[in-house]
Amino acid sequence: MKKAMTSLTLITLISGTMILSRGAGAGDLAPGNKQLTEETQQKFSQLDVNRDGYINKDEAQMDPALLAKFSKLDRNQDKRVDEGEFARFEVTDPGQNQERGGM
Numbered sequence: 001m002k003k004a005m006t007s008l009t010l011i012t013l014i015s016g017t018m019i020l021s022r023g024a025g026a027g028d029l030a031p032g033n034k035q036l037t038e039e040t041q042q043k044f045s046q047l048d049v050n051r052d053g054y055i056n057k058d059e060a061q062m063d064p065a066l067l068a069k070f071s072k073l074d075r076n077q078d079k080r081v082d083e084g085e086f087a088r089f090e091v092t093d094p095g096q097n098q099e100r101g102g103m
Contacts, residue, residue, distance in 0.1 A: 036083055040090045044083055054080035 036044065047055045047062055056079065060067045066081075066089060073085045081089070 036087050037090075040087060041083075043090070044086050047086075054082055055086060056080045 044055065047059050047066070049059050050056075055066070057067070057070055060070050060081065066073070066086075069089060070081065073081050073089050075085055
């Protein structure tokens with residue numbers, strides 16, 4: 001019985017590790033996750049005009065580079081970009097600061 005419990009515990013730990021290693025979802029960061037850099041969080045907040053925690057297409061119009069990639073970034077196709085999805089944009093488009101006028 002003790003050996004069976006040890007095996008079950010080990011399987012549970014391995015399964016949990018595998019699940020966590022896959023990421024949290026569409027943007028790989030849960031909404032509100034503070035793993036974003038301070039600069040990226042500030043940019044996200046500037047674009048999130050209605051303060052709902054997402055950037056919709058209307059808000060994305062303030063950033064032409066973001067708007068151009070909006071559909072691709074919106075990984076879960078909910079018609080809005082969350083912090084995790086936005087973090088991917090920041091990482092994959094390093095030249096956007098010049099395009100946005102330093103924003």
